[in-house]
């Protein structure tokens with residue numbers, strides 16, 4: 576089983592739009608949205624949730640009010656000011672360290688697993704999607720990313736599906752690391768802006784650390800042709816292949832507004848580039864390129880020359 580992870584050093588470069596366009600073309604795959612802080616893949620793929628699961632991470636104190644004598648020892652010991660004489664006054668400040676429970680003379684406090692979000696299995700127009708929603712002010716996004724990837728692998732294995740397409744989180748922090756480790760190929764979606772170019776270099780270092788092959792897709796390339804050329808030169812100097820170069824097109828915006836992938840909205844230039852991108856990926860991963868469902872969409876919208 577191969578896993579393609581679509582990443583970007585910075586947010587908003589077009590990762591989700593491109594992931595969805597690839598999902599639209601790839602046959603026999605499971606999709607994962609690892610951008611658990613701001614998931615939106617389900618919106619462009621028309622997801623219907625089939626299963627909802629609770630995600631737990633970390634611990635929180637549960638106080639037995641019948642047993643607590645309000646002695647105040649927990650207040651003195653809590654370094655985060657989250658508890659006052661047996662009452663959790665500011666739950667967001669609680670780090671779940673367990674010091675209050677360990678030291679309560681009455682054993683009034685029990686540490687319980689904390690509900691930190693949900694993860695879902697959904698049906699979409701392009702197959703099965705695993706996605707998630709992290710709770711507000713929860714910091715365990717890396718753990719949730721690992722969880723959704725693990726579930727996608729189970730589904731792909733059970734269904735003998737050869738590919739997982741992962742819409743990764745932006746950045747190079749913990750969630751990106753959790754999305755990349757053990758994958759087969761990373762595709763960096765870069766736009767020709769200074770910050771995106773700068774973040775590509777950092778992302779390349781991270782991917783190299785995991786000894787993963789990296790390919791680049793330059794998105795919105797026509798917005799700044801000189802910077803696009805600079806990215807091409809840089810990739811060439813680092814031996815990083817450029818699998819696609821997608822021009823700026825208003826079709827992307829209208830596609831998102833319509834809850835569709837850009838391939839389902841007609842734009843000859845863009846669709847041709849996106850098809851080329853998928854062909855390069857499929858050939859690098861050595862997997863079949865064709866999908867009967869996409870072929871019928873292609874005929875319906877006459878989107879290729």
Ligand SMILES: Nc1ncnc2c1ncn2[C@@H]1O[C@H](COP(=O)(O)OP(=O)(O)OP(=O)(O)O)[C@@H](O)[C@H]1O
Pocket residue numbers: 583585586587588589590591592593610613745794795796821822823824825826827828829831
């Ligand atoms: N080639 C393009 N031409 C014009 N607009 C584009 C192009 N690609 C993406 N966009 C637009 O850029 C915005 C960000 O795209 P998208 O949500 O796919 O990026 P993202 O990297 O997944 O963002 P985030 O990191 O916030 O999840 C959207 O409004 C989308 O319509």
Ligand code: SF4
Pocket residue numbers: 638642643644645646647648649650659660661678679680681682683684
């Ligand atoms: S230390 Fe225990 S008994 Fe004392 S106030 Fe806190 S919870 Fe109540």
Ligand code: SF4
Pocket residue numbers: 635636652653654655656657658668669670671672673674675676
């Ligand atoms: S678990 Fe730790 S942070 Fe939370 S209230 Fe108890 S002592 Fe404070």
